[in-house]
Amino acid sequence: MRFGVNYTPSVGWFHSWLDFSASDTARDLEAIASLGADHVRIFPLWPVVQPNRTLIRPSALQDVATVVDLAGSFGLDVNVDALQGHLSSFDFVPSWLDSWHRRNMFTDPDVVASTAAYVRALAAAVADKPNLLGITIGNEVNQFAHAPHPAPHDITAEQGHVWAAAMVAAARDGLSAGSAASAASSASVGLEARLDPAPSVASGTGSRPGPLVTVAQYDAAWYDDAQPFGPEHAADHGDATVTHSWVFNGSAALHGALGAGSVRHGEYLLQLAAAWNRDPARPNWLQEVGAPTNVVDPVDAAAFTEQTIRHVLSAQQVLGVTWWCSHDVARSLADFPELEYDLGLFTNDGRLKPAGQAFSAVARAESVRDPSPSAAPPATALVLDDVLPDGAVRHGTRADCAPGGRFAAAWLALAEAEPDGRGPQVVLRSRLSDTALLAARGIEHCVDVPSDLDTTTVRVAHPATTP
Amino acid sequence: MRFGVNYTPSVGWFHSWLDFSASDTARDLEAIASLGADHVRIFPLWPVVQPNRTLIRPSALQDVATVVDLAGSFGLDVNVDALQGHLSSFDFVPSWLDSWHRRNMFTDPDVVASTAAYVRALAAAVADKPNLLGITIGNEVNQFAHAPHPAPHDITAEQGHVWAAAMVAAARDGLSAGSAASAASSASVGLEARLDPAPSVASGTGSRPGPLVTVAQYDAAWYDDAQPFGPEHAADHGDATVTHSWVFNGSAALHGALGAGSVRHGEYLLQLAAAWNRDPARPNWLQEVGAPTNVVDPVDAAAFTEQTIRHVLSAQQVLGVTWWCSHDVARSLADFPELEYDLGLFTNDGRLKPAGQAFSAVARAESVRDPSPSAAPPATALVLDDVLPDGAVRHGTRADCAPGGRFAAAWLALAEAEPDGRGPQVVLRSRLSDTALLAARGIEHCVDVPSDLDTTTVRVAHPATTP
Numbered sequence: 001m002r003f004g005v006n007y008t009p010s011v012g013w014f015h016s017w018l019d020f021s022a023s024d025t026a027r028d029l030e031a032i033a034s035l036g037a038d039h040v041r042i043f044p045l046w047p048v049v050q051p052n053r054t055l056i057r058p059s060a061l062q063d064v065a066t067v068v069d070l071a072g073s074f075g076l077d078v079n080v081d082a083l084q085g086h087l088s089s090f091d092f093v094p095s096w097l098d099s100w101h102r103r104n105m106f107t108d109p110d111v112v113a114s115t116a117a118y119v120r121a122l123a124a125a126v127a128d129k130p131n132l133l134g135i136t137i138g139n140e141v142n143q144f145a146h147a148p149h150p151a152p153h154d155i156t157a158e159q160g161h162v163w164a165a166a167m168v169a170a171a172r173d174g175l176s177a178g179s180a181a182s183a184a185s186s187a188s189v190g191l192e193a194r195l196d197p198a199p200s201v202a203s204g205t206g207s208r209p210g211p212l213v214t215v216a217q218y219d220a221a222w223y224d225d226a227q228p229f230g231p232e233h234a235a236d237h238g239d240a241t242v243t244h245s246w247v248f249n250g251s252a253a254l255h256g257a258l259g260a261g262s263v264r265h266g267e268y269l270l271q272l273a274a275a276w277n278r279d280p281a282r283p284n285w286l287q288e289v290g291a292p293t294n295v296v297d298p299v300d301a302a303a304f305t306e307q308t309i310r311h312v313l314s315a316q317q318v319l320g321v322t323w324w325c326s327h328d329v330a331r332s333l334a335d336f337p338e339l340e341y342d343l344g345l346f347t348n349d350g351r352l353k354p355a356g357q358a359f360s361a362v363a364r365a366e367s368v369r370d371p372s373p374s375a376a377p378p379a380t381a382l383v384l385d386d387v388l389p390d391g392a393v394r395h396g397t398r399a400d401c402a403p404g405g406r407f408a409a410a411w412l413a414l415a416e417a418e419p420d421g422r423g424p425q426v427v428l429r430s431r432l433s434d435t436a437l438l439a440a441r442g443i444e445h446c447v448d449v450p451s452d453l454d455t456t457t458v459r460v461a462h463p464a465t466t467p
Numbered sequence: 468m469r470f471g472v473n474y475t476p477s478v479g480w481f482h483s484w485l486d487f488s489a490s491d492t493a494r495d496l497e498a499i500a501s502l503g504a505d506h507v508r509i510f511p512l513w514p515v516v517q518p519n520r521t522l523i524r525p526s527a528l529q530d531v532a533t534v535v536d537l538a539g540s541f542g543l544d545v546n547v548d549a550l551q552g553h554l555s556s557f558d559f560v561p562s563w564l565d566s567w568h569r570r571n572m573f574t575d576p577d578v579v580a581s582t583a584a585y586v587r588a589l590a591a592a593v594a595d596k597p598n599l600l601g602i603t604i605g606n607e608v609n610q611f612a613h614a615p616h617p618a619p620h621d622i623t624a625e626q627g628h629v630w631a632a633a634m635v636a637a638a639r640d641g642l643s644a645g646s647a648a649s650a651a652s653s654a655s656v657g658l659e660a661r662l663d664p665a666p667s668v669a670s671g672t673g674s675r676p677g678p679l680v681t682v683a684q685y686d687a688a689w690y691d692d693a694q695p696f697g698p699e700h701a702a703d704h705g706d707a708t709v710t711h712s713w714v715f716n717g718s719a720a721l722h723g724a725l726g727a728g729s730v731r732h733g734e735y736l737l738q739l740a741a742a743w744n745r746d747p748a749r750p751n752w753l754q755e756v757g758a759p760t761n762v763v764d765p766v767d768a769a770a771f772t773e774q775t776i777r778h779v780l781s782a783q784q785v786l787g788v789t790w791w792c793s794h795d796v797a798r799s800l801a802d803f804p805e806l807e808y809d810l811g812l813f814t815n816d817g818r819l820k821p822a823g824q825a826f827s828a829v830a831r832a833e834s835v836r837d838p839s840p841s842a843a844p845p846a847t848a849l850v851l852d853d854v855l856p857d858g859a860v861r862h863g864t865r866a867d868c869a870p871g872g873r874f875a876a877a878w879l880a881l882a883e884a885e886p887d888g889r890g891p892q893v894v895l896r897s898r899l900s901d902t903a904l905l906a907a908r909g910i911e912h913c914v915d916v917p918s919d920l921d922t923t924t925v926r927v928a929h930p931a932t933t934p
Binding site for chain 1: 482485515519521556558559568569801
């Protein structure tokens with residue numbers, strides 16, 4: 001079980017890439033390591049690294065590599081996100097993809113080839129780092145693919161698959177090429193290592209699998225039937241299924257900040273993710289979760305944090321949880337949605353906040369758990385109606401899963417009724433007959449959503465439009 | 468008469484601000500100085516300097532100041548443009564003004580205040596440089612104010628005046644504050660200098676007026692009646708009236724690359740500018756003119772350059788001409804319109820091109836001319852019908868002025884018929900009764916546009932949409 005923190009630089013937020021300071025970064029990373037975290041997730045800004053479609057700045061790649069090294073010196077592994085893209089309400093789109101040069105981000109051949117070149121170069125730049133946790137294609141890139149984005153690059157689900165596959169391939173290419181280059185430059189490494197396409201790196205805590213490649217999406221992928229990137233994009237690409245849990249999506253409004261529907265929202269997303277995985281052993285990663293002040297009173301933030309993580313720990317096949325975020329945004333920076341200023345586990349000037357204390361206590365206690373727990377997974381699974389009785393794909397499945405939707409309400413009721421406090425697994429109706437899959441997942445009982453369920457539908461908020 | 472060059476860095480184009488290299492810059496500036504140029508115009512990228520609305524990066528301002536110093540070491544004065552904004556088809560808009568944070572660039576109070584803060588800070592950063600020629604609010608910012616921009620920030624002409632006045636005031640504030648700060652830090656300067664609101668700086672070539680503040684517009688200001696920024700915005704704000712001459716606007720298509728309507732286009736714009744000036748002594752600056760390969764064959768570039776500048780020299784009250792541009796764009800950079808790669812007086816690797824030889828020859832021969840030539844201005848003026856017979860403002864005046872329009876055709880016919888080869892001045896019908904103005908301008912004969920003129924209307928091309 002990995003405990004990590006999304007790293008928001010205390011000086012200059014992500015604009016600090018324009019004035020990269022190794023010492024500022026080291027101070028922040030030292031603070032993060034003091035929490036007992038084992039990894040950070042970092043976010044280069046796309047237009048800073050690739051300002052022209054065919055110019056990928058070596059110095060920007062070097063800065064990213066330096067952050068990975070600095071993190072390693074504090075015992076932290078690092079996940080590097082490529083396409084930002086979108087961060088905390090701000091879009092960072094290169095000039096070659098905007099305005100007069102606007103082309104579809106996901107389908108234009110030149111754009112896709114050059115975007116892949118960036119992902120590949122970034123992966124290659126950090127491929128040989130022993131503390132590289134992985135490469136994420138970009139932060140919630142699916143935000144750009146549909147409304148309510150103010151200028152969406154609309155695509156079909158199939159086009160989303162083609163794009164995601166291309167980006168994952170680019171990241172893997174970069175990891176292989178970077179490792180090979182590093183190996184080739186090291187006299188002590190034999191030919192086999194240089195030719196090994198699947199890099200395997202050793203961290204300070206022993207050998208581990210090669211860096212993960214992942215695709216990150218905001219929760220419209222799970223909750224909005226109109227969003228072209230959906231559960232299959234999360235579950236079918238890369239090495240783990242990534243979820244981002246933000247209770248300003250309606251959960252807290254419906255259930256209260258400390259209501260079960262809020263503090264179990266991360267757990268619920270992990271169970272949804274597991275339902276769509278084709279491989280029962282595929283890990284699920286709660287890559288973002290935080291306590292947004294627009295719906296979680298600061299006095300409840302520590303309790304929210306502790307309870308959220310406790311519930312996450314009760315799910316099976318959890319790779320880890322990565323809290324958003326390390327440091328509050330400086331009030332001297334303008335235009336962030338109010339809640340974005342206060343998501344840090346540390347204040348902007350470095351004081352540990354109650355939520356940080358709570359995170360740290362759980363991380364220190366739980367990080368020593370066996371990554372393959374002997375405890376059996378939840379034996380009950382709630383059936384998600386992804387198909388109609390005739391087997392056709394059913395539209396509306398994702399709305400059912402959204403906060404207040406029929407499926408979400410049923411899952412929550414079942415979770416709260418379980419004597420051991422562990423929420424049920426989720427199984428797709430389309431896979432109910434796959435007895436081998438159910439057995440491998442440890443599913444013993446399948447339960448249908450009650451037909452007489454009372455539900456309240458809420459509109460899922462987009463992260464950039466939250467009050 | 469000033470001869471200058473718009474400086475396009477040979478390494479990394481304007482993205483070089485992200486990897487500022489004093490030595491690369493010095494090599495380019497040395498080459499520019501070798502032409503006999505006396506100034507350069509430089510272009511910081513707005514989102515690089517002000518990535519957050521309330522974050523103006525000191526190191527970016529320092530880089531700009533360093534370029535000014537480097538230029539000074541080669542005997543070059545420098546004009547600094549603030550809001551880029553737009554350059555060679557690419558828009559650079561900060562994330563705090565785009566997408567989820569989009570607000571009207573010209574009228575939103577927070578945006579205008581913060582934009583002014585940037586202009587002020589940039590001016591202050593270079594105010595004490597003895598070789599500062601001036602501050603331009605930004606490169607052709609009027610492109611953002613109307614169609615055909617793909618996402619225009621539509622405004623009225625009056626809103627354009629309020630905005631331009633605010634930006635000019637901000638630049639002047641910055642120049643005063645920067646000079647005062649510099650004076651205060653110099654023990655040898657007395658109290659009076661510190662309190663002087665109008666900085667007067669001495670250059671290596673003797674005393675000269677304080678830095679100019681100017682507003683630059685693309686030629687829709689002169690030719691498109693729908694463009695909210697018009698001739699009055701050019702003539703009523705700042706210290707000189709700026710024109711940008713690009714014969715891909717229809718001139719070359721109508722007249723041929725070396726036709727009079729092309730090689731006199733810069734001269735014509737300067738005469739149009741002079742017509743709108745309220746002060747007959749106000750200088751006019753041809754701040755951009757180049758030989759675009761989509762309409763000027765490279766074999767004609769030198770002749771086009773030489774003839775264009777010769778005609779400019781025949782106009783009155785010309786502050787100078789600043790050629791676009793110093794260096795070809797590297798072919799390794801993608802997505803520029805084809806013509807943008809070849810506008811340099813030098814190739815990207817620093818070889819002088821025939822147009823550069825032509826520019827250099829004229830600059831060396833003519834830069835020694837008295838800035839207040841004893842030669843009388845052209846005695847004939849063509850009357851521009853800016854008002855209807857009843858005195859009301861006449862819509863369509865700008866279309867008449869556009870290439871192929873009635874007024875443009877009449878001016879060109881008159882210019883070609885003049886025995887001395889100097890194009891006529893232009894006088895507004897609304898000012899015909901101002902005999903003092905006409906006398907001060909040296910206008911002796913006023914001529915109406917012939918009523919039986921044959922004209923061909925052409926659509927004025929936007930610079931970012933040229934083939």
